[in-house]
Amino acid sequence: QVQLVESGGGLVQAGGSLRLSCAASGRTFSSYAMGWFRQAPGKEREWVAGVSSGGRTDYADSVKGRDSVKGRFTISRDNGKNTLYLQMNSLKPEDTAVYDCAATNRQYNSGSIYASPQRYDYWGQGTQVTVSS
Numbered sequence: 001q002v003q004l005v006e007s008g009g010g011l012v013q014a015g016g017s018l019r020l021s022c023a024a025s026g027r028t029f030s031s032y033a034m035g036w037f038r039q040a041p042g043k044e045r046e047w048v049a050g051v052s053s054g055g056r057t058d059y060a061d062s063v064k065g066r067d068s069v070k071g072r073f074t075i076s077r078d079n080g081k082n083t084l085y086l087q088m089n090s091l092k093p094e095d096t097a098v099y100d101c102a103a104t105n106r107q108y109n110s111g112s113i114y115a116s117p118q119r120y121d122y123w124g125q126g127t128q129v130t131v132s133s
Helices: none
Strands: 004-007 010-013 018-024 033-039 046-051 057-059 073-078 083-088 097-104 127-132
Touching (some): 004 097, 018 033, 018 097, 033 073, 033 083, 046 083, 057 073
Parallel strands (some): 010 127
Antiparallel strands (some): 004 018
16 A cells, blocks of 8 residues: 655646645555656546656647647656656646546556556645646
8 A cells, every 4th residue: 555645736837837746655655657647626536647657758738849759748756766757848827737646556567557547546736837828
């Protein structure tokens, strides 16, 4: 079992940056596939980005830049620190939401990334991100 605690949210102007952190308890963080989700008021929860236990990453189209190499968001993990990160640049008002990290060890292989919330077993409490125009 793993417990997740997010931090790093806040109020930022459009075009600004924030880095979210998700600290995980337990010794087996490296074996979990991880994801970031967000939910804006009145909207369904939306997958933002994921990283497999093997370090492969993927992103929702909404956070990818026109250049697929340089997106607005970057997900990363530091297994030595049991921490997941989401670096968010060029923030837009439509990025305003509560951001949650999630973990699952029910994965097909070390390269698996899941965009469906139903694939995840563990969730943090969420951190609010507000982007002003």
